[in-house]
Amino acid sequence: MSDALDATLNATHDPALCSWVASANAAGCDFPIQNLPFGRFRRAGSGEAWRIGVAIGDQVLDLRAVGLTETDDMNRLMAADPGERRALRQALSRGLAAGSGAEGAWRAALLAQAAAEMAVPCRIGDYTDFYTGIHHATTVGRLFRPDNPLLPNYKWVPIGYHGRASSIGVSGQAVRRPMGQLKGEADAPELGPSRRLDYELELGYLVGAGNAPGCPIGIGEAERHLFGVCLLNDWSARDIQAWEYQPLGPFLSKNFATTLSPWIVTMEALAPFRAPFERPAGDPPPLPYLDAPGHRAHGALDIVLEVWLQTARMRAAGGPAMRLTRGGTRQAAYWTPAQLVAHHTVNGCNLQPGDLLGSGTLSGPAREEAGSLLELTLGGQQPLALPGGDTRAWLEDGDTLVMRGYCERAGAARIGFGEVCGTVVAGA
Amino acid sequence: MSDALDATLNATHDPALCSWVASANAAGCDFPIQNLPFGRFRRAGSGEAWRIGVAIGDQVLDLRAVGLTETDDMNRLMAADPGERRALRQALSRGLAAGSGAEGAWRAALLAQAAAEMAVPCRIGDYTDFYTGIHHATTVGRLFRPDNPLLPNYKWVPIGYHGRASSIGVSGQAVRRPMGQLKGEADAPELGPSRRLDYELELGYLVGAGNAPGCPIGIGEAERHLFGVCLLNDWSARDIQAWEYQPLGPFLSKNFATTLSPWIVTMEALAPFRAPFERPAGDPPPLPYLDAPGHRAHGALDIVLEVWLQTARMRAAGGPAMRLTRGGTRQAAYWTPAQLVAHHTVNGCNLQPGDLLGSGTLSGPAREEAGSLLELTLGGQQPLALPGGDTRAWLEDGDTLVMRGYCERAGAARIGFGEVCGTVVAGA
Incomplete structure (x- = not known):
């Protein structure tokens, strides 16, 4: 439970936080910067291997392209301990926040969700x-x-x-x-x-x-x-x-x-x-x-x-x-x-x-x-x-x-x- | 059913068939040359990757070492169509039969079952x-x-x-x-x-x-x-x-x-x-x-x-x-x-x-x-x-x-x- 409480206090939940991805700041958007959910995506029709993405507004951020993970294997990312997961969340929140110095580099790692194809989010063993x-x-x-x-x-x-x-x-x-x-x-x-x-x-x-x-x-x-x-x-x-x-x-x-x-x-x-x-x-x-x-x-x-x-x-x-x-x-x-x-x-x-x-x-x-x-x-x-x-x-x-x-x-x-x-x- | 009937008639079932692996010919042996079951093995304690083996007498034959498969992935072998599986069985039966010219080469690909560690025989999804x-x-x-x-x-x-x-x-x-x-x-x-x-x-x-x-x-x-x-x-x-x-x-x-x-x-x-x-x-x-x-x-x-x-x-x-x-x-x-x-x-x-x-x-x-x-x-x-x-x-x-x-x-x-x-x- 302390994990949940720590995170509650965390700046990543601040409702005043906005993103340089403008669509993430729209009222009623499911994927504001306070959310940052994970999925597996590829460019629709490309037939490429699945990559790990994070939804932000109407975009997907390619996690490996911004250097936040070395793997395309969602299950490996999921196996990380809560400390690593919190650190990843904080890095995502900082990089996507309005005014972040990462904006220039990270913008190239975005794909419109409308242009993405999504997979079942991980390999489900049982x-x-x-x-x-x-x-x-x-x-x-x-x-x-x-x-x-x-x-x-x-x-x-x-x-x-x-x-x-x-x-x-x-x-x-x-x-x-x-x-x-x-x-x-x-x-x-x-x-x-x-x-x-x-x-x-x-x-x-x-x-x-x-x-x-x-x-x-x-x-x-x-x-x-x-x-x-x-x-x-x-x-x-x-x-x-x-x-x-x-x-x-x-x-x-x-x-x-x-x-x-x-x-x-x-x-x-x-x-x-x-x-x-x-x-x-x-x-x-x-x-x-x-x-x-x-x-x-x-x-x-x-x-x-x-x-x-x-x-x-x-x-x-x-x-x-x-x-x-x-x-x-x-x-x-x-x-x-x-x-x-x-x-x-x-x-x-x-x-x-x-x-x-x-x-x-x-x-x-x-x-x-x-x-x-x-x-x-x-x-x-x-x-x-x-x-x-x-x-x-x-x-x-x-x-x-x-x-x-x-x-x-x-x-x-x-x-x-x-x-x-x-x-x-x-x-x- | 025709597959089963074909195989019934197949020479691989001939009860007179013996193997150059002497233990396979012993009365009451579970793994005579007419059986040829598949498993995943490695040398006990080696920590090596699992390999596909075939039981013959008290030995395991390393399938890749004798050139009968290019994979160590049992699931890929299992996915083969029945024709390929029958061909593999025939090749195994011929190579392990008494008098086979393969004996010299194949003997080096045997490991005593007593020296082998076995895995669950394949990856079981469901x-x-x-x-x-x-x-x-x-x-x-x-x-x-x-x-x-x-x-x-x-x-x-x-x-x-x-x-x-x-x-x-x-x-x-x-x-x-x-x-x-x-x-x-x-x-x-x-x-x-x-x-x-x-x-x-x-x-x-x-x-x-x-x-x-x-x-x-x-x-x-x-x-x-x-x-x-x-x-x-x-x-x-x-x-x-x-x-x-x-x-x-x-x-x-x-x-x-x-x-x-x-x-x-x-x-x-x-x-x-x-x-x-x-x-x-x-x-x-x-x-x-x-x-x-x-x-x-x-x-x-x-x-x-x-x-x-x-x-x-x-x-x-x-x-x-x-x-x-x-x-x-x-x-x-x-x-x-x-x-x-x-x-x-x-x-x-x-x-x-x-x-x-x-x-x-x-x-x-x-x-x-x-x-x-x-x-x-x-x-x-x-x-x-x-x-x-x-x-x-x-x-x-x-x-x-x-x-x-x-x-x-x-x-x-x-x-x-x-x-x-x-x-x-x-x-x-």
């Missing part, structure tokens, strides 16, 4: 998806078990399961509607394209330095092992899921695609947007391995999250996307990123740089804060009304789904995550 | 664990649901879930007893070392050439995407599992360690040990995407599997290990490797070279064929009697678990998998 959204778990549980929506372990165990790393893509991904076994009223299932395709609004926590096998990471050290946060869309085929998931959990209903936003917002950048870890009155306190004083004071994140939909028809009509959801992490997440790290490793499981921990669907308590169609339409029973008389119970081919996230607080500069978008296309 | 052992699923299901042991999806869906790649180790691994949340009679769970530590006897199917995202692999092509098979011990903490696994499946109860045997026995080597894919009378036929005529004739594998236990006390007394189990795949596996590949990709999920597909616990119908203590001791209720008056309900610190596998058939040379062993050590 992907774990958690289930920290208690309102999501409750609403979904109620659809199956009206009298007992939350299972007895939920408030004790940060529930999680392993996801598929190979099918993780970056924003802009075309997601082919998956085929799978569908079980209706007939005795036998049949193979067909999913008819209940959904999204899930999540955050992705990316691991920095790893741990050795057999060596758990204590809750007090857990944040030192987190590099940063991105947006994550956990595409889900509800009909495939319902038939396949007993007894070992979701599999083909989830592993056809997972889409990430291209920019990793660092834990250092998020320091002003931390919040106390609190439990509703009457809930059990976390077991000691998931609890620590500093963690209680600052363990949670305060991020606003939105979901937008644009159908093919809306796009053809030139109309805007429609917001389906605005919510945030404060009320949605029952477990913090540090708790996920401590839990994941308590048995000795080793995390590695670049590993991805999904938050699970982050739905707030209100319907308009729900992070999936499963919740918004109550399992398809109450389709959403769209412009032009359309409705949506589930995603249709041509639908583009966009998730956005940002942090705002009085006395701090607003920072954003950019977006993760994806479009559903017909199956093969 | 690990999926299936649940193909129907007797295992039935016995375990009966412990929880006496009247309805098999869930309704079992005979339709090759049930699987994602495992953890980072904690996969190679034979010889010391497995630290995991800590985890244990839920007894008290209202609250507590953190403690697992008291119900178990193993699971599995095969690991390793993917060769992958598929592009969105492009399923048909059942008729599925075996072209399999490189080979190894032994797999899926260590499991039953008490952690019982409390954590609802609703998303096993997580920390499994991901602390998974141990593989070091040698990948290729699909080509297994060609003489194929068996028909058969279903018990009255069971539903597989859906068309999991069925094909060639697959019915040859889709299954016929491998004998054994589990042996040696406790610290047995070792100290100089006694031999005790066999707990002898069973085989024929009666144990409800789904074939090709069905797992077709199912895994039917939704468009992409497999990559080196990906690992676990079979799930391969228990036969009889108690002495059971592949886990959970089954052998009926959930710990009937501990096993060991030499010297000891008993075992679950694994104890110091216990060494060894799994072995081999194939025998009249008219074919016996081939073996070697072994996967691991020893339980006390938690941190």
